[in-house]
Amino acid sequence: MIYWEIFLAFFIPGIVGYGGGPATIPLIEYEVVHRYGWMSVEEFGEVLALGNALPGPIATKMAGYIGFEQGGILGASVGLFATIAPSLILMVILLSILYKFKDSPKVKLLSNIVRPTIAVLLGMLTIRFVETSYLESGWLQTIFLLGVSYYLLEKKKVHPAYVILGALVYGAVFLAPAG
Numbered sequence: 001m002i003y004w005e006i007f008l009a010f011f012i013p014g015i016v017g018y019g020g021g022p023a024t025i026p027l028i029e030y031e032v033v034h035r036y037g038w039m040s041v042e043e044f045g046e047v048l049a050l051g052n053a054l055p056g057p058i059a060t061k062m063a064g065y066i067g068f069e070q071g072g073i074l075g076a077s078v079g080l081f082a083t084i085a086p087s088l089i090l091m092v093i094l095l096s097i098l099y100k101f102k103d104s105p106k107v108k109l110l111s112n113i114v115r116p117t118i119a120v121l122l123g124m125l126t127i128r129f130v131e132t133s134y135l136e137s138g139w140l141q142t143i144f145l146l147g148v149s150y151y152l153l154e155k156k157k158v159h160p161a162y163v164i165l166g167a168l169v170y171g172a173v174f175l176a177p178a179g
Contacts, residue, residue, distance in 0.1 A: 002071050003078045005036055010063045010082035024059050038070055059083050137175050145170070 009031040017024030025048065032038050039047070051061040060083050067079025101107050133142040145167055152158040152166075 003075060006067050006071055006075050006078045007082040009036060010059070010067070010079050011085055014059070014083055014086035020057075020059070022058070025062075028059065028062060032066055038066065137171075141175060 010028065013024040013027035013031060017027045029041075029044050029048075033041055033044050047062055047065055048058070050065070051058040054061055060080055063079035063083040064076045068076035071078065098107065130142060130146070133145070149163050149167065152163050153160060
């Protein structure tokens with residue numbers, strides 16, 4: 001029964017809380033504090049503060065923590081799933097509708113407009129990453145990492161996850177500030 005309650009405590013705010021984390025926080029607070037009595041208002045405030053201090057979406061961090069407190073690892077998993085389930089369901093529905101009308105001239109026009117926009121946004125993001133890398137690590141390191149990454153991805157067809165992992169290890173070993 002506790003897992004069903006954890007699911008409902010985070011699924012319902014995800015469904016009715018339009019606007020993401022900040023909009024769902026009062027709804028989660030109602031479920032956790034007032035409906036189920038798992039925490040006091042003060043404890044909820046501390047969990048909220050902790051969620052704000054850590055990177056990532058607030059609602060998922062709170063769901064994981066509160067779910068773990070109430071039902072262990074399975075409770076944390078249920079809470080996290082319940083938090084992302086509304087978006088997941090909506091995405092599946094919207095993608096099925098888009099797939100159904102994929103041959104429509106309007107959908108093709110929309111795709112033709114969106115693709116270049118996404119390419120430009122990703123290009124701008126890449127430029128900002130290169131600028132940050134140059135400022136933080138210098139041109140030599142930036143060019144080296146870009147060159148090696150290009151070679152591994154395009155010439156050797158190495159999976160991007162391995163290239164990213166290798167760059168992280170390289171950065172940790174050669175670029176970590178001396179502490």
